[in-house]
Structure formats: structure tokens, C-alpha cells
Amino acid sequence: MTNYLISPMILLFLLLTCCTALAQVSGPTDYRPQIFDVQRYDASIEFPDPAQRTIIADVTMILKWTAGAPSASFPFHLRGLTIDSVLVNAQRADVVTIGDASSDTMHHRVTVAHAVTADMMDTIRVFYHGTMTNEGGASPWGGVHYNDSVLYALGVGFSNNYVSTTQHWLACYDHPSDKATFFARFTVPFSPWKVASNGIEIFTRPPWPEGKAIFTWSESHPTSTYLLTFAVAPYRTIEMDGVVPHVFYTLSRDSARSARSYSLVPRMTQTFADIYGAYPFDKVGYCNTVKGAMEHQTMISFPVSIAQRNDTINVTAAHELAHQWFGDCVSPLDFRYAWLTESFATYSECAWLEELRGDSVYRKAVQEKANSYMKTISKSEGVFALENFPRIAPSSNYPQTIYQKGAVVVAMMRAIAGDEGFTSAMKRYQSVRKYGTATTLDMKEALRPALGSKTDAFFDEWVTGIGWPQLNIEIGQDGSDTKITIQQVQQNLHPTWPIFTSLPLNVVYTRNGFAGIDTLDVVMYCDSTGLLEFNCTNLLSVNAGARCRSLVELLRTTLVFYESNSGFDNVSSIAGLTLAPNPANDSITLDRLDARASINVRIIDLQGSTLHTQTCAANETHCLISTRSFPNGVYSVIIEDGKTPIRLPLVITRGE
Numbered sequence: 001m002t003n004y005l006i007s008p009m010i011l012l013f014l015l016l017t018c019c020t021a022l023a024q025v026s027g028p029t030d031y032r033p034q035i036f037d038v039q040r041y042d043a044s045i046e047f048p049d050p051a052q053r054t055i056i057a058d059v060t061m062i063l064k065w066t067a068g069a070p071s072a073s074f075p076f077h078l079r080g081l082t083i084d085s086v087l088v089n090a091q092r093a094d095v096v097t098i099g100d101a102s103s104d105t106m107h108h109r110v111t112v113a114h115a116v117t118a119d120m121m122d123t124i125r126v127f128y129h130g131t132m133t134n135e136g137g138a139s140p141w142g143g144v145h146y147n148d149s150v151l152y153a154l155g156v157g158f159s160n161n162y163v164s165t166t167q168h169w170l171a172c173y174d175h176p177s178d179k180a181t182f183f184a185r186f187t188v189p190f191s192p193w194k195v196a197s198n199g200i201e202i203f204t205r206p207p208w209p210e211g212k213a214i215f216t217w218s219e220s221h222p223t224s225t226y227l228l229t230f231a232v233a234p235y236r237t238i239e240m241d242g243v244v245p246h247v248f249y250t251l252s253r254d255s256a257r258s259a260r261s262y263s264l265v266p267r268m269t270q271t272f273a274d275i276y277g278a279y280p281f282d283k284v285g286y287c288n289t290v291k292g293a294m295e296h297q298t299m300i301s302f303p304v305s306i307a308q309r310n311d312t313i314n315v316t317a318a319h320e321l322a323h324q325w326f327g328d329c330v331s332p333l334d335f336r337y338a339w340l341t342e343s344f345a346t347y348s349e350c351a352w353l354e355e356l357r358g359d360s361v362y363r364k365a366v367q368e369k370a371n372s373y374m375k376t377i378s379k380s381e382g383v384f385a386l387e388n389f390p391r392i393a394p395s396s397n398y399p400q401t402i403y404q405k406g407a408v409v410v411a412m413m414r415a416i417a418g419d420e421g422f423t424s425a426m427k428r429y430q431s432v433r434k435y436g437t438a439t440t441l442d443m444k445e446a447l448r449p450a451l452g453s454k455t456d457a458f459f460d461e462w463v464t465g466i467g468w469p470q471l472n473i474e475i476g477q478d479g480s481d482t483k484i485t486i487q488q489v490q491q492n493l494h495p496t497w498p499i500f501t502s503l504p505l506n507v508v509y510t511r512n513g514f515a516g517i518d519t520l521d522v523v524m525y526c527d528s529t530g531l532l533e534f535n536c537t538n539l540l541s542v543n544a545g546a547r548c549r550s551l552v553e554l555l556r557t558t559l560v561f562y563e564s565n566s567g568f569d570n571v572s573s574i575a576g577l578t579l580a581p582n583p584a585n586d587s588i589t590l591d592r593l594d595a596r597a598s599i600n601v602r603i604i605d606l607q608g609s610t611l612h613t614q615t616c617a618a619n620e621t622h623c624l625i626s627t628r629s630f631p632n633g634v635y636s637v638i639i640e641d642g643k644t645p646i647r648l649p650l651v652i653t654r655g656e
């Protein structure tokens with residue numbers, strides 16, 4: 001028989017394999033369950049010379065074990081700084097560094113010299129010092145900077161492979177999945193320096209150490225480490241009332257202009273509380289910094305150049321504030337799900353414009369984002385999904401796709417769900433995942449009651465799928481009836497793009513009713529082959545009505561006549577006529593199959609005023625019409641050949 005005792009060598013091998021597997025930390029785009037849960041960071045941090053970015057720190061991490069193990073170790077991240085010593089429950093402990101600076105999971109691992117059991121607590125205390133750095137590269141963003149008399153930290157990088165950059169100043173388990181409370185005592189040279197940070201400021205009564213000042217901050221709500229920050233500067237504060245206190249840190253040079261730029265922030269907080277649920281934290285804070293903006297929990301780092309604009313609408317402030325719900329209160333489990341933060345914050349810019357200026361301005365803002373994605377961003381970054389997108393150039397950790405395409409995708413969720421269904425879904429997501437983390441699945445389940453049978457298709461097509469619908473429209477004259485055929489044709493050129501059965505398409509048309517001509521402004525959907533057909537008197541517009549704007553491209557509009565049409569001979573000179581592109585920006589082309597006769601082209605606006613007239617001469621098969629002077633909007637192109645005038649809808653959407 002084989003031996004029933006496992007040889008000591010094999011046992012050692014098994015133990016090492018098991019513990020190596022357990023020991024893997026989560027990477028920026030994956031989540032590996034750990035047997036610890038950090039409860040709280042308690043930091044004493046001194047910045048002896050802010051302009052030099054120097055730090056002397058002592059950070060206690062209080063952690064709870066979530067499972068038992070005969071031996072355990074704890075990983076923490078800290079980059080570019082020197083570790084002086086590490087204590088476990090006040091006893092010196094060994095620490096090893098795993099990986100080098102090029103690794104996306106480079107971390108330090110401290111051995112805990114006892115068996116652990118579930119719910120047992122331990123404290124790990126790390127002493128370190130050095131000069132704080134940042135993500136590096138051509139234009140560093142994440143990490144620590146000193147510019148324009150402000151020393152500050154931004155919590156994520158654009159080009160670094162490890163994404164979260166709090167490890168450039170705080171020893172912590174630097175992964176969004178492990179949220180903890182944060183308490184910090186910051187010591188800085190006495191006057192004029194002040195420190196802004198997360199949570200509530202607790203006044204620290206002097207006497208302070210000779211020549212030094214102490215600022216204490218406490219964030220009692222769990223926070224993902226990438227949302228922790230500080231800013232040290234000769235700041236002044238501006239305070240405003242609202243549903244919670246609002247405080248703004250500015251240099252005195254900027255305080256008058258900042259007060260105007262931030263003046264509507266309390267109303268923004270109220271607006272988002274109405275849509276997403278009560279503001280989840282104790283204060284709203286902004287601090288002016290050179291680089292930004294970054295949605296640090298309750299202390300947003302905000303670009304001073306924008307704060308100086310006197311722009312009270314301040315959509316950037318609205319974007320960062322909306323992150324307090326999407327990103328901060330409910331954080332992504334890992335950075336594959338960054339769309340759950342950026343798409344919703346960018347959508348919120350449009351919702352804020354709607355609050356201030358009404359629904360037509362909201363739709364215009366959504367349309368501009370759709371245009372900028374389809375015309376510019378998809379060309380520069382490539383075409384990819386919102387979830388788990390590529391990060392290498394020309395993309396990045398935060399590609400514009402998840403902002404601009406993402407905002408339109410959220411607007412389409414709302415169009416399908418209806419305002420009430422959308423608001424309850426957002427509040428459901430916020431309350432179910434409050435102060436925790438989420439994945440795409442959590443958002444999908446929160447929306448399911450509102451999106452109903454379209455839920456799975458919507459997420460497959462818009463969140464994990466790529467591309468967008470491209471439509472050809474045929475307007476078929478058949479006697480007095482007009483048959484509209486809208487067909488998705490994107491797979492002709494892009495076979496990997498899906499057919500979008502969950503595209504909410506806002507169609508406006510007229511129809512003969514009992515009391516005259518009715519105008520209908522409705523949302524319709526294509527079938528599983530990407531086809532939508534209906535009859536009307538006149539098609540007025542596609543994706544340009546008063547209901548919604550979607551991520552859709554109208555490639556061409558063609559006029560066709562059916563054999564059964566008794567007037568076929570009379571109108572043959574304009575049969576098979578195509579208008580493209582539509583939507584247009586600076587010009588459109590009329591293509592004619594039959595160019596024997598000349599035709600007159602007239603473009604009118606929705607009020608019926610003629611804006612442009614032109615003649616396409618006989619034998620002119622391609623007729624170019626400049627639309628450069630037309631504002632964005634919906635128009636009709638009237639084509640007359642001296643017999644029956646016909647009408648084609650035209651949309652002008654010039655990108656910003």
C-alpha cells in the first residue's frame with residue numbers, strides 16, 4: 001500500500017502552495033478575497049516642509065480577521081517612501097517587500113506571529129518617512145504634487161499600472177474593495193499652512209509643538225483608499241449652508257471668484273439627493289488645487305483654473321459632487337467597474353443642466369456627449385466596452401469612453417425606465433450597496449424592476465457590448481401613406497457590434513386622426529433583426545424629438561416609391577433619392593438615381609420658415625448642400641420637381 005503519511009516535503013510544498021494562493025493581493029482590475037478586513041486607518045502625519053513634499057508618518061491599521069488560519073500575514077502598499085519599522089500589536093515584526101516598482105501589486109507583507117481566528121482584531125503600525133512622489137510619466141496626475149503653494153494628493157493615476165495612488169503617502173491596503181474609516185492628525189509648520197482632508201475637522205486645541213500646527217480630521221464612514229486625500233496650503237475657507245455644511249478651501253487670491261463659482265453647489269447637493277437619495281456623508285468639501293478634479297470623499301480636489309472662471313453652472317463641480325453617491329458611497333469592487341462611477345457622474349452633469357435650464361438643454365447635453373463619443377473619442381481611443389476596458393494607450397485608466405459614451409448609456413436607461421422607474425432604481429442601488437462596493441451585476445439588478453424584459457439585452461448591448469447602432473431610413477411613398485423602414489446596418493462594416501434591441505429611438509411623425517393631423521412623439525424599439533417599420537403621413541424626425549437622445553448614428557435617409565403608387569411616373573425624377581449624412585454637420589449630399597430633370601430643394605425649420613433654397617440641375621446626380629450656417633436642430637428638406645413635393649427629415653448635430 002502506499003503510505004498514509006504525507007511526506008514532510010510534500011506537506012511543506014502543499015502548505016506553501018496553499019499560502020501562496022491565499023497571499024495573493026487583489027490587483028487593480030481583479031478582486032481576490034482576503035481573510036482580513038481593514039476597519040480603520042489612524043494616521044499621524046507630519047509635513048515638515050510642504051514645498052519639499054517631505055513626510056514623516058506613523059500609521060496604525062486596525063484590522064479584523066474574517067477567517068481563521070494557523071499563521072497569517074498582512075499586505076500593505078507604500079510606494080517611494082522608506083519604512084523605518086513595523087509593529088504588530090506593539091511588537092516589532094518582520095516585513096518583506098513583494099514585487100518591484102514596476103509591478104501593479106508591489107506591496108509589503110508583515111508576518112503576524114500568531115494563529116488568527118474569525119473576528120479577532122490586530123493592529124499593524126507602520127513608521128515611515130521620505131519625499132512623496134506621484135505616478136510619474138509625461139504628465140503625472142495621481143500621487144502627491146506641490147504647485148502654486150499647495151501640497152496635495154490625488155487618489156488615482158491615468159497611466160500607472162496600479163491605478164490607486166494613495167500608497168504614495170499613506171501605508172494602507174490600497175484596493176477599493178476594502179473600505180475603512182480614516183482618522184488623521186496632520187502636523188505642519190505653524191502659519192500660514194492649513195490642512196483640508198476627509199470627513200469632519202476636529203479642532204485640536206493648542207499648545208502645539210514649538211513652531212508647528214496640528215489639524216485633525218475624522219471620516220467615520222467607510223472609505224475606499226483611493227478616495228482619501230489631504231491638501232496643505234495657506235488656505236482660507238468659505239462656508240455655505242445646505243442639507244449638510246459645505247466648505248470650500250481657496251487661496252485668498254481666488255476666494256472672491258471661487259465663492260461665485262461654487263455658489264450653486266448647495267443646490268446641486270439637493271438636486272442629486274432628490275434623484276439618488278439623501279446625501280450620504282457629514283459635509284461637502286472642495287479644495288482648490290492645480291491639478292484635478294478628483295472626487296475624494298467629502299473633500300473634492302478641484303482645479304483652481306475652473307474655480308477662477310466665475311461660472312456658476314460649474315458642471316465639473318456637479319460631476320465631482322455626484323461621485324459622492326457614485327464612487328464614494330458605493331465604490332467599485334475593483335477598477336474594472338470604473339464605469340459605475342464615471343458614467344453616472346458624467347450623466348449627472350446633464351441632470352444638473354436639466355435642473356437649471358430645463359429638459360431641452362438636458363437633451364442637447366446628452367446629444368453632444370453622443371456626438372463627441374461617436375465622432376471623436378471612439379476614433380482616438382478605439383471602440384470598447386464600458387466594463388473592463390483596455391488601459392494601455394491610446395486608452396488609459398480613465399478613458400473618455402466611460403465618461404461620454406457612459407453618460408449617454410445612463411440617459412438611455414432613464415429613457416427606457418421612465419423618470420420614476422429610473423429614480424427608484426438609483427435609490428435602490430444606493431440603499432442596497434450603501435457604504436459598500438458594487439459590480440455591474442449590482443447595478444443591473446437594481447435596474448431590473450425598471451428595465452423589465454430589456455434588462456439583460458441592455459447590459460449585453462451597451463455595457464459589455466461594443467459599438468452603436470447605425471441606421472438607414474427608407475421613406476416609402478405608397479399612395480397617400482408613407483411607410484417608414486428603419487434598419488440597423490452596423491454589422492455590414494462592424495461584424496462584432498451587436499444588433500441593439502434595447503435602443504430607445506425617439507421618433508416623431510404625423511398621422512391622420514379623427515380631428516385632423518396628429519403629431520406623435522414616441523419611443524420605439526427595433527426587433528431582433530434590427531428592423532423597425534411603421535406607417536405614417538410624414539416622418540418628422542428620428543432621435544431628435546422631445547423624449548430622449550440615444551447613442552445612434554443615422555447614416556442615410558432614402559426616398560423610395562412603390563410600384564403600386566399610381567403617381568409613380570409623376571414623381572419618378574425624385575424616386576431613389578438619398579440624403580446623407582443625416583445627422584449632418586457642415587454639409588449634406590443629395591444623391592439621385594434619376595437626374596433627368598432639375599429639382600428645387602428647400603430647407604425649412606420646425607416653424608416652417610425657409611432657411612435655404614437651392615436648385616439641383618438636370619444631370620447633377622450628386623448635389624452638395626451647405627448646412628454650415630444652421631444651428632443644431634431638426635429641419636425638413638422639401639424637394640420639388642414641379643409635381644408632388646416630398647419631405648425628408650434632417651437633423652443637424654454639429655459636435656462641440
Ligand SMILES: [Zn+2]
Pocket residue numbers: 295319320323341342345
Ligand atoms: Zn469623474
